[in-house]
Amino acid sequence: MRPHSNRFNASTWLALFTLAVGSPAIGEPANLPTGYKLLYDQKCNQAAALKDFVLTDPGAWRFSKDDSGPALELFQQSDYSPAVRSPLNIALIADKIFGDFIFEADLLSTKEPYPHQDMCLFFGVRNPTHFYYVHLAVAADPHAHNVFIVNNQPRLAIAKQTTKGITWGLSQWHHVKLERKFSDGSIKVYFDDMTKPIMTAEDRNFAAGYIGFGSFDDIGKVRNIRVWGSSVETTKTQFFARPEPAR
Template identity: 45%
Template sequence: MYPGKSIAILFFLFLLSTEVFCQDIPDDYQLLYEQDFSSNTALNEFETTDASSWRISDQSLEIYKAGNYEPKVRSPFNIAMLKSLKFGDFILEADLQQTGKEYGHRDLCIFFGMKNHSNFYYSHIASKPDPHSHNIFLVNDEPRIAIGKRTNEGINWGNTNEWHKIRIERNIDSGSIKIYFDDIEKPIMETNDLHFDYGHIGFGTFDDTGKFDNIKIWGPDFAPDNDSFFPHPLR
């Protein structure tokens, strides 16, 4: 095979790997939100648990140090919530880069169905599963509980400069929640739960660091909302 042809094939396969997720969108869904953080003002679209720990870095949203926030009930400490929109049914895709050290709970989190700072879901995507790691969690006015009906054996974040693609599919009528990581063929975790319907979407980590980029959210509709979510640090 000619060298030029080999390079062309590899490039084509790369394009397939980066675009495979967004090809599978229901006909009745539309693109409701998109952000690539090419502007430093993009951070204004988010409300954070502590603004001093978040920044726009290398055209991505970065949590780069622990924030000064302690939730009312046991749940993640570092959250950047998309503040102006609430979503019901949705498909979310984003690129994630975990920039911390390797250990069992090395994580990044995606939040959704967020009603307030003590009522929401989040997906804790981590290296190894245990009762408090790598699962779908419910925060419902009490410390988070794992509600995943199926999870895989954990994921490999790799080096601190590696990007990964995630996809979340949610249906509020059936309660279906599916989380995909670098592979649309089989979710890494899934469950059914009907506690919350429309709510905010957010990004963050329990107590690590990382970056988020190329966020896209599709759905049939959304609900506008401008209420303050994290009124003040709690510690």
């Protein structure tokens, strides 16, 4: 019988080293850029989470909890009339302006399936008439499933590449990721598969701005919102409305 050895072979040491320093932290995006850190983390697992946001209509949102777990829910159409053709249901992380970032969240559409069934991600928001948004829809056309810019005129599609659409399904949560880098204007959108973007765009009209989520004119839920970047600027948001304190 061979004597017992306490030595590890080379492959064992390599595996341990990879686990120690070569793998991203739990829940951290792969290949996180140098200098990026977690800047915002909201699990949306309690009603107080709503206080983090400014909204086009706070009355259209609520905290909900069912068999799929807790979430913030857009349960009805917002009472909001945009100055130019653009989404109605918007919730932005209040008082935080982000430059380059990686934004992740879990989304669930509660709308019955139809071609324009959507949820949206907003970024580079300067004010209600200057911002970008990602429209995630079942079927792509000139007004759906694209990256759009709202630049004091009706929204304009700017994606260089998109898929033919996505499947929201019924009562199905989906993980989304949005990457923004202003130096080269790049915008990348991921849906469930975090290795291959479903949309890409390039634009440098708006640099830093507020970011958030919502829908053009549908309903749905959101949770597990996180933002990574190198820095965040704290500036009081001067537009949209804040939820009223609970009584």
